[in-house]
Amino acid sequence: MNEPDNRPEPEALLAEASREGRGRLKIFLGAAPGVGKTYSMLEAARERRTAGLDVAVGVVETHGRAETERLAGGLEIIPRRRVLYRGRFLSEMDVDAILKRRPGLVLVDELAHTNVPESRHPKRWQDVEELIGAGIDVYTTLNIQHLESLNDVVARISGVRVRETVPDRVVELADEIELIDLPPDELIERLREGKVYVQEQIARAIQNFFSKGNLTALRELAMRVAADRVDAQMMAHMKSHAIPGPWPTQERILVCVNESPVAGVLVRAAKRAADRGRFPWIAVHVVTPASESLPEAAKDQIAETLRLAETLGGEVASLNAESRIAQEILAFARSRNVSRIVVGRPRMRTLSARFFRENVANEIIRAARDFEVTVIASDAARARRDKVRAPHLFPTWEAEAYGVATVAVLASSAIGAAVHRALPVESLSLLYLASVIALATRYGLWPSIYASVLSFLAYNYFLTEPYYTFSVHSETVVRTLFLYLAVAIATGNLAARLRAQVKAQRNIARRTVALYDFSRKIASAASLDDVVWAAVHHVASTLNCSSLILGPGPDGQLTILGGYPPEDQLEAKDRGAAEWAWEHGEIAGWGSPTLPASSWLFLPLKTAHGREGLLGVSFARSQPLAPDERRLLEALVDQVAIAVERTRLAADMEETRLLSETERLRAALLSSVSHDLRTPLVSIIGAASGLLEADEALGPSGRVAMAETIRDEGERLNRYIQNLLDMTRLGYGALQVRRDWVDMREVVGRAVRQLRRRLAGHTLAIELPRDLPMAAGDPVLLEQVIANLLDNAAKYAEAGTEIAVSGRVEAGQLHLSVRDEGPGIPVEDRARVFDMFYRVRAGDAQRAGTGLGLAICKGIVEAHGGEITIGTGSGGRGTAITVKLPLAPEVPKKATAEP
Numbered sequence: 092m093n094e095p096d097n098r099p100e101p102e103a104l105l106a107e108a109s110r111e112g113r114g115r116l117k118i119f120l121g122a123a124p125g126v127g128k129t130y131s132m133l134e135a136a137r138e139r140r141t142a143g144l145d146v147a148v149g150v151v152e153t154h155g156r157a158e159t160e161r162l163a164g165g166l167e168i169i170p171r172r173r174v175l176y177r178g179r180f181l182s183e184m185d186v187d188a189i190l191k192r193r194p195g196l197v198l199v200d201e202l203a204h205t206n207v208p209e210s211r212h213p214k215r216w217q218d219v220e221e222l223i224g225a226g227i228d229v230y231t232t233l234n235i236q237h238l239e240s241l242n243d244v245v246a247r248i249s250g251v252r253v254r255e256t257v258p259d260r261v262v263e264l265a266d267e268i269e270l271i272d273l274p275p276d277e278l279i280e281r282l283r284e285g286k287v288y289v290q291e292q293i294a295r296a297i298q299n300f301f302s303k304g305n306l307t308a309l310r311e312l313a314m315r316v317a318a319d320r321v322d323a324q325m326m327a328h329m330k331s332h333a334i335p336g337p338w339p340t341q342e343r344i345l346v347c348v349n350e351s352p353v354a355g356v357l358v359r360a361a362k363r364a365a366d367r368g369r370f371p372w373i374a375v376h377v378v379t380p381a382s383e384s385l386p387e388a389a390k391d392q393i394a395e396t397l398r399l400a401e402t403l404g405g406e407v408a409s410l411n412a413e414s415r416i417a418q419e420i421l422a423f424a425r426s427r428n429v430s431r432i433v434v435g436r437p438r439m440r441t442l443s444a445r446f447f448r449e450n451v452a453n454e455i456i457r458a459a460r461d462f463e464v465t466v467i468a469s470d471a472a473r474a475r476r477d478k479v480r481a482p483h484l485f486p487t488w489e490a491e492a493y494g495v496a497t498v499a500v501l502a503s504s505a506i507g508a509a510v511h512r513a514l515p516v517e518s519l520s521l522l523y524l525a526s527v528i529a530l531a532t533r534y535g536l537w538p539s540i541y542a543s544v545l546s547f548l549a550y551n552y553f554l555t556e557p558y559y560t561f562s563v564h565s566e567t568v569v570r571t572l573f574l575y576l577a578v579a580i581a582t583g584n585l586a587a588r589l590r591a592q593v594k595a596q597r598n599i600a601r602r603t604v605a606l607y608d609f610s611r612k613i614a615s616a617a618s619l620d621d622v623v624w625a626a627v628h629h630v631a632s633t634l635n636c637s638s639l640i641l642g643p644g645p646d647g648q649l650t651i652l653g654g655y656p657p658e659d660q661l662e663a664k665d666r667g668a669a670e671w672a673w674e675h676g677e678i679a680g681w682g683s684p685t686l687p688a689s690s691w692l693f694l695p696l697k698t699a700h701g702r703e704g705l706l707g708v709s710f711a712r713s714q715p716l717a718p719d720e721r722r723l724l725e726a727l728v729d730q731v732a733i734a735v736e737r738t739r740l741a742a743d744m745e746e747t748r749l750l751s752e753t754e755r756l757r758a759a760l761l762s763s764v765s766h767d768l769r770t771p772l773v774s775i776i777g778a779a780s781g782l783l784e785a786d787e788a789l790g791p792s793g794r795v796a797m798a799e800t801i802r803d804e805g806e807r808l809n810r811y812i813q814n815l816l817d818m819t820r821l822g823y824g825a826l827q828v829r830r831d832w833v834d835m836r837e838v839v840g841r842a843v844r845q846l847r848r849r850l851a852g853h854t855l856a857i858e859l860p861r862d863l864p865m866a867a868g869d870p871v872l873l874e875q876v877i878a879n880l881l882d883n884a885a886k887y888a889e890a891g892t893e894i895a896v897s898g899r900v901e902a903g904q905l906h907l908s909v910r911d912e913g914p915g916i917p918v919e920d921r922a923r924v925f926d927m928f929y930r931v932r933a934g935d936a937q938r939a940g941t942g943l944g945l946a947i948c949k950g951i952v953e954a955h956g957g958e959i960t961i962g963t964g965s966g967g968r969g970t971a972i973t974v975k976l977p978l979a980p981e982v983p984k985k986a987t988a989e990p
Contacts, residue, residue, distance in 0.1 A: 114223035117267040118202070119232045122313040123306055125281055126273040128232040129153070129200055133162035135269075136198055136230055140166065147194035149222075150184040150215075152201055166198070174207045181207050186218050189227070196228040203237035203255040209919040216261045223264070233257060235313040245309065262316070270317040275306035315369075344372035345424050346400070346433040347451070350389035353435045353467070354396040360467050361433050362403045374400035375408045375423060377416045381591065391721070398725075413588075417454035424462060432459055436468035492534040496542040499526040504549045511554055519554055520575045527579045531586035539583030547576045609633075609727060613734040622738050623653035626731045630708065631655040633727070634720060640696075640731070641669055642704035649673055652704065665691045669705055676702055681709070694724070696732035703735040771804035778804070803848050828954050832865045832979045833873055835907055839896055842877040849882060852890040858897035866905045867979040868955045876951050877909070879944040880972055884911035888969065895965075904957070904975045912969040921961040925949040945972075952976070 117135075119128040129151060140146040148168040153159040169189055171182040183206055189197055199222070204215040212218050219229050236245040239256040246252040262268070273281075346361040348354045358374055365372040376393055401407050412419040424432060437452040456464055503526045507519040523546035531539035551561055555568050563569050612625040623640050630638040639654030649669055651659055661669065665680070668689035672679035676697060680689040696703040706728050778797040836859045843850065843857070866873070877896075884894045892912040899906050916924060925945050952959045957976040964971045 112226055114225065114227040114229060115266040116219065116223050116228075116264055117230050117269065118262065118265045119230065119269050119271050120313055120317055121232070121234050121271045122273075122309040123234060123236075123278065125278055126271050128234075128271045130156075130159050130162065131269065131271050132198060132200070132230050132232055133159065133166070136166060136196065137162065139196055145195040147189070147192060147197050149189050149197045149199045150201075151198055167194075169194075169197075174210070176207050183207055183210060184215065184218060186211060186221060189222060190225055193225075193227060196230060197222060199229055199231045202231045202233045202261070203253075203257045205255050214257075216257050220261070220264070233262075235309055235316060238262065238316065241312060241316070244312065268317050270313060272310065272313070275310065278306060342368050342370040342431065343427065343429045344370070344431045344433060345420070345427070345429040346372065346374050346405075347420060347435070347455070348374050348376045348393065348396050348400070349435075349451075350385055350392050351435060352392060354392070355399055357433055357435055357467055358396060358400045358403065358405070360465075362400075362405065364431075364433075364465075365405075371406065373406045373408055373427065373429070375410060375420060377410045377412050377419055379412055379414070379416065394725070416451045417458060420451070420455060421458060421462075424459075429462065431463040431465060433465045433467060436466050492530075492538040493541055495534070496526075496530050496538050497545065499530060500542055500545045500549050502526075503546065504553045507550075508553050520550055520571075523550055524575075524579055524582060527583045528586045531583040532590050535590060536584060536587035539587055540580055543576060543579035543583055546579060547572060550575065609730055613730070619735065619738040619742070620653070622731075622734045624655075626706070626727075626734065627653050627655040630706065630724075630727055630731075634708065634710075634724060636711075637709040639691075639707045640704055640735075641673070641693075641707065642735070649705070661691070665689045665707075669693045669707065672705055673702065680707070694728045696728060696735055698732050698736045703732050703739065706731055771808040774804040775801050775808075799848075806845065828872065829869045830867055830955075831870065833868050833870045834863075835859070835866055835873070835898060835905065835976075836861075836863060838870055838874045839877055839907075842874050842881055845874075845878055846881050846885070849885050850894065853885060853888060854891070854893040856893055856895040858895060860898065863898050864900060864905065865979040866976040868957075868976060872951045873955075873976075876948045876974060877907070879948050880909040880974075883944050883972075884909055884913065884970070887911065888913035892969075900978070903978065905978055906973055906975055908971050908973040910964045910969060910971040912964060915963060915968065915970050916961060924961065925959075948972075948974070 119132045119135075121128040133151070136146050136148075146166055148163060148166050150171065151159075151163050151168075153163060169185060169192055172185040172188070173180045174183055175181075184199065199215065199219055202216050202219060206213055206215060206218070212221070219231055222229050235241060236251075236253045237255055237257050238259060240259050344361050344365055346357050348358065361372050361374070374397060376397060382390075397407050397409075408423070410419050410423055420432070432455060434452045434455055437450060452466070456466070500523065503522040507522050511519060523542075527539050527542045527546060530542045548561070551563065551572055552559060555563065555572070557564065563572070609625070609629045612629060613622050627638045627640055630636070637654070637656060637658065639658050640652045641649045642652045644650035649666075651661070664686070668680040668686040668691065671686060672693040672695055676695045677685065678692070678694050679685040680692040681687060682692050691707045691709045693705045693707045696706055708724065778800040781797050782794060839857065839859060843855065881894065881896075888894060888911040894912075895908075895910045897908050897910070925948075949959050952974055955976055957974060959975070960973050962971045962973065963969070
């Protein structure tokens with residue numbers, strides 16, 4: 092059962108099978124722009140074409156470099172698609188054309204590129220995923236600063252945060268990574284020669300991103316990413332081909348952890364060695380059936396050591412083995428391609444331990460022919476104290492266990508003697524064997540061995556001739572007796588081991604179920620309050636105690652975030668213990684060495700980013716926590732800390748998003764105000780100045796014209812301010828709709844009169860039937876909707892074109908449409924034009940406008956219980972915006988009779 096398994100790992104075979112039918116991806120990786128990634132990609136592609144492969148260019152950015160353009164010139168280039176964006180045409184890679192053409196190899200430059208909005212995929216790396224999924228090989232280029240996991244690292248190194256990133260999983264998809272390396276001095280020289288940036292940008296680039304120190308650090312990052320990926324590919328190959336290893340490539344340390352106090356020394360030594368060589372390390376502990384019988388202090392020592400390894404940045408692994416622990420460790424080391432194993436110096440062993448416990452360190456040193464083994468010794472005094480001992484010969488319940496064993500053997504003897512007199516049989520020893528198995532299952536190994544020896548004697552005394560004596564006259568009987576003794580001891584040992592395993596699995600299952608239930612509860616908790624409530628309730632019910640969580644309040648002071656049963660106050664001594672635990676990041680309070688007079692035990696909720704709060708527990712009993720309870724509590728503390736951190740990170744992300752959105756809206760509002768307030772004010776000031784300074788030559792008609800200009804621009808300014816006010820009221824839900832019977836013909840008429848000068852350059856067609864029914868709504872607000880729609884149409888439609896207003900009843904609603912013959916709104920933008928300041932975000936500076944008009948129309952119409960939609964105008968030209976309003980209830984007869 093412990094023999095090495097030389098078969099390929101199923102997961103590795105499945106991973107290889109999943110790649111069948113997919114194209115191969117090769118990434119040309121560089122530390123910075125200008126190292127020659129595109130040039131190397133083109134050279135490799137030309138070699139593949141010379142070898143007979145069908146090669147095409149999907150997209151290659153030459154950046155005006157003559158040598159790169161010459162290399163690209165000899166390859167087939169698939170035309171890019173042209174996309175209209177922000178008033179100008181941009182070119183993007185045509186994924187559909189590549190899929191239709193289906194070359195054997197396609198070149199896709201700049202993997203981190205962001206596509207034009209409304210493209211099939213927002214990112215170019217998603218285009219590449221689709222291409223390799225269709226079975227097309229892809230060559231692509233990537234700079235190390237665009238890798239998602241290194242984005243923050245690169246920002247700290249260079250002071251420049253790159254916005255376009257590629258997920259790490261895309262790099263993991265690569266079948267091959269070729270590192271394009273160039274020493275920093277050579278790259279800076281290329282930069283000075285103008286081969287990377289234009290002359291105006293060279294000096295700034297050298298002073299900032301392209302400094303020698305930055306380039307050296309980025310170069311090291313690129314080399315490490317390439318090395319890690321190659322190492323992962325090598326390990327996958329070893330697993331899929333059942334290569335036992337290790338292969339001496341990348342250094343990797345494995346440190347063996349057990350209950351010895353020196354285990355912490357081993358972990359720290361492995362950490363220091365890994366830091367010096369900058370390679371990964373693993374801390375491993377082997378769980379055996381005897382693990383549950385270890386003293387509680389030893390179990391705590393193992394848990395603390397593994398937690399230390401995790402805190403220091405190592406990988407933690409737990410293995411399971413029936414026996415032959417050293418062989419299990421060596422098999423794991425080979426599977427992980429470990430090069431060095433760190434073990435503690437073999438400890439002093441008692442006489443019994445030499446027979447009952449495996450000397451793991453010596454066995455690893457003897458059998459680890461393929462590994463470098465580092466043996467670390469503790470100080471002599473600790474070595475004398477820390478002896479390896481065999482399991483206790485007599486358990487704590489020896490009186491009960493050995494008494495029951497004696498009674499069971501005597502009962503088996505009585506039953507056997509009675510049966511033997513009535514019906515002599517040769518297999519009465521099975522009665523004793525059944526007792527031995529039952530005792531081993533109930534009490535363990537040593538009571539079963541005692542029962543085996545006692546039943547051996549009883550069987551000889553009561554059931555073998557001559558009876559009632561220990562004498563044996565037959566050689567056959569002697570062999571039978573000793574064979575029974577051997578079988579009884581072996582069977583009892585197996586039953587006792589099975590009992591230990593069942594007990595261990597029961598304890599593990601109990602802890603696992605408790606942790607799983609808690610993780611399931613907090614997984615669905617969206618807010619901090621939900622996480623706190625789930626945590627305190629689960630801890631209280633699991634450990635049968637009171638619990639609470641404390642965290643920093645707005646003023647930085649510790650406050651109670653939640654408790655079960657509900658608790659909002661702490662006594663002075665309890666608060667002192669909590670504040671000490673928070674300040675020092677250590678356990679304090681009841682049952683701890685610090686401030687034990689407190690009735691609460693406070694445990695810090697610590698994560699990699701710091702302290703998140705405190706978990707407090709209070710028990711009604713005076714006895715200290717059992718070790719199993721302490722370990723379960725510590726595991727729950729870790730999960731609570733991660734859950735609290737998750738909610739805080741989510742809140743920080745939401746706050747960042749809101750700040751970003753607020754800043755965007757602020758910039759848009761400032762841009763809008765600077766234009767749409769200033770334009771009418773300039774007209775008003777100019778006209779008013781003209782009136783004040785005008786001479787007689789201006790005449791009455793000129794004065795009237797200037798006065799009308801002031802009035803019209805004032806009305807325009809009033810509409811703009813009204814839009815801002817209405818948008819604010821809509822945002823806060825304060826817009827009040829005063830419903831009444833509304834004649835939409837009158838509403839349209841008032842809106843047209845309000846905009847008569849605005850509409851003077853267009854042909855206005857009003858197509859409202861005389862029997863058009865009334866709508867239910869607020870006439871003032873609906874007039875503003877129609878005015879905004881007419882103003883929008885006049886703004887974008889060319890002078891002399893027609894603007895039409897029509898109405899009809901359809902599906903029990905009143906449909907009012909405003910059509911123009913302007914450039915129209917693209918289908919992909921029709922849902923976005925109802926967003927605030929959309930025009931400003933789109934960067935359209937050709938037309939004046941705030942980007943609020945349609946947003947306000949949508950808010951007002953929806954407040955009326957209606958709907959607003961956008962379509963194409965008549966003849967496929969222009970825009971048609973339709974407002975759908977509920978019809979007014981039937982007008983009472985009395986109201987219709989009045990004039």
